[in-house]
Amino acid sequence: MSTDFIAEPVVAIVVAAGSGSRLGAAVPKALVPVAGVTLLRRSLTQLAAGGVQQAVVVVPAETAELFDADLLDAPLPVQRVVGGAQRQDSVAAGLAVLPDVIADAEALVLIHDAARAFVPSDVVARVIDAVRSGADAAIPVVPVADTIREVDEAGSHVIDRTRLRGVQTPQGFRRSIIEAAHAVLSDTGTPVTDDAAAVEYTGHEVTLVAGDRLAFKVTEPLDVALAVAVAGGAA
Numbered sequence: 599m600s601t602d603f604i605a606e607p608v609v610a611i612v613v614a615a616g617s618g619s620r621l622g623a624a625v626p627k628a629l630v631p632v633a634g635v636t637l638l639r640r641s642l643t644q645l646a647a648g649g650v651q652q653a654v655v656v657v658p659a660e661t662a663e664l665f666d667a668d669l670l671d672a673p674l675p676v677q678r679v680v681g682g683a684q685r686q687d688s689v690a691a692g693l694a695v696l697p698d699v700i701a702d703a704e705a706l707v708l709i710h711d712a713a714r715a716f717v718p719s720d721v722v723a724r725v726i727d728a729v730r731s732g733a734d735a736a737i738p739v740v741p742v743a744d745t746i747r748e749v750d751e752a753g754s755h756v757i758d759r760t761r762l763r764g765v766q767t768p769q770g771f772r773r774s775i776i777e778a779a780h781a782v783l784s785d786t787g788t789p790v791t792d793d794a795a796a797v798e799y800t801g802h803e804v805t806l807v808a809g810d811r812l813a814f815k816v817t818e819p820l821d822v823a824l825a826v827a828v829a830g831g832a833a
């Protein structure tokens with residue numbers, strides 16, 4: 599009998615179903631080209647380089663067909679699915695098709711914003727390694743660069759930024775844990791802004807790994823200028 603260790607498969611859910619209203623591009627944000635390569639394709643390439651083996655790509659219902667050409671010859675096997683009104687709905691739509699994509703109940707699931715197109719492959723690998731090593735949830739984080747103030751009715755006060763972290767993606771989970779967490783959110787109508795908050799809501803601990811400024815989220819037009827500079831080419 600072979601005693602070789604067979605690592606669990608790694609599947610990514612890449613959420614690309616946002617409207618991109620703050621960017622205001624003529625095409626869906628995930629299809630915005632930077633130096634000739636779309637944000638979505640860049641994300642898939644970085645995920646594959648970091649150890650992801652297949653992906654579910656969640657796209658907007660109104661423009662779903664526009665994504666087909668970009669997904670031809672993707673750097674890893676991809677299934678396209680339509681998303682929902684909020685990011686959380688889009689993640690849930692991706693999780694819903696996982697049984698069609700992968701049989702292994704203990705697969706690793708990475709959830710990634712297509713808009714974080716320049717995430718370094720070593721960040722992806724760190725997230726995968728942390729979950730493989732036993733973390734229920736692993737997320738990349740970076741220190742906060744600005745001084746931060748909390749505002750309330752009484753005025754505002756400064757927060758100790760040494761205790762704060764900016765949260766990036768991909769966020770990694772054991773499949774059973776993230777599926778159960780999103781089911782609870784759906785049953786209870788609980789909103790979250792990321793998937794680590796979902797598993798935390800269901801009582802799991804979140805492990806932090808080192809993120810990278812390059813995993814910035816393309817959100818506003820200025821971010822495209824940064825993306826072009828990072829890509830080292832013309833828009």
Ligand SMILES: Nc1ccn([C@@H]2O[C@H](COP(=O)(O)OP(=O)(O)OP(=O)(O)O)[C@@H](O)[C@H]2O)c(=O)n1
Binds near residue numbers: 628685
């Ligand atoms: N209903 C939604 C909303 C967001 N997203 C995805 O979640 C990621 C993070 O969202 P953000 O970058 O803020 O994108 P948008 O919601 O599209 O941006 P905006 O708020 O400017 O409209 C993106 O990859 C986006 O496509 C999604 O799949 N489904």
Ligand SMILES: C[C@](O)(CO)[C@H](O)COP(=O)(O)O
Binds near residue numbers: 711765766767792793
């Ligand atoms: C998931 C996320 O990118 C982590 O920082 C962030 O919460 C997404 O927020 P958005 O408002 O949906 O872009």
